[in-house]
Amino acid sequence: MMIWLNKHCFNGLYRVNGKGLFNVSWNRRTRGDSIDERNLRAVSSYLRSAKVEIRQGDFEEACADAKAGDFVFFDSPYVPISVTAAFSDYTKDGFTLADHERLAALFRRLDRLGVYLLLTNNDVPLVRELYDGYLIEPVDVRRYINCKASKRRSREVIVTNRRRPL
Numbered sequence: 401m402m403i404w405l406n407k408h409c410f411n412g413l414y415r416v417n418g419k420g421l422f423n424v425s426w427n428r429r430t431r432g433d434s435i436d437e438r439n440l441r442a443v444s445s446y447l448r449s450a451k452v453e454i455r456q457g458d459f460e461e462a463c464a465d466a467k468a469g470d471f472v473f474f475d476s477p478y479v480p481i482s483v484t485a486a487f488s489d490y491t492k493d494g495f496t497l498a499d500h501e502r503l504a505a506l507f508r509r510l511d512r513l514g515v516y517l518l519l520t521n522n523d524v525p526l527v528r529e530l531y532d533g534y535l536i537e538p539v540d541v542r543r544y545i546n547c548k549a550s551k552r553r554s555r556e557v558i559v560t561n562r563r564r565p566l
């Protein structure tokens with residue numbers, strides 16, 4: 401149902417109203433597949449056979465038992481492009497400046513443990529400061545979720561703690 405809603409709502413957006421109910425409008429799409437059942441079943445069977453455990457919770461808890469040789473990708477909430485004074489204690493997705501600092505501290509701890517790390521975020525000064533000393537690679541990306549076409553292009557960074565073997 402979640403995938404079906406996602407394919408049939410405006411810009412693939414997920415948003416809820418004050419009562420916590422899904423309230424994104426229909427995208428007027430009437431053609432094409434809503435769900436790729438074969439792919440969904442293949443992914444499901446892989447997750448079962450590989451005994452993948454999916455956890456929901458804070459990033460620190462999720463990484464509590466990460467050890468040397470593990471690989472961790474943080475697709476972290478975006479630091480706003482223009483950081484306002486309010487950002488230090490409030491953001492619309494609830495991820496504050498303190499959370500970004502906490503994530504950067506965890507990144508450094510995991511690095512010291514020998515974990516392979518990858519993190520993405522907007523290319524803004526705060527992100528470059530927080531991950532100073534690591535490999536920071538800028539990339540131009542196209543965003544599909546934005547009503548303004550001009551805002552669908554942005555610059556992000558890929559942060560890693562290892563170089564590719566030669």
Ligand SMILES: C[S@@+](CC[C@H](N)C(=O)[O-])C[C@H]1O[C@@H](n2cnc3c(N)ncnc32)[C@H](O)[C@@H]1O
Nearest residue numbers: 457458459460462475476477478493494495499
């Ligand atoms: C840029 S999105 C990543 C989206 C995801 N990779 C996907 O493809 O759907 C950032 C995600 O971080 C999650 N998030 C927010 N606060 C978090 C926290 N304290 N710990 C872990 N995840 C958090 C948000 O719910 C959001 O799904």
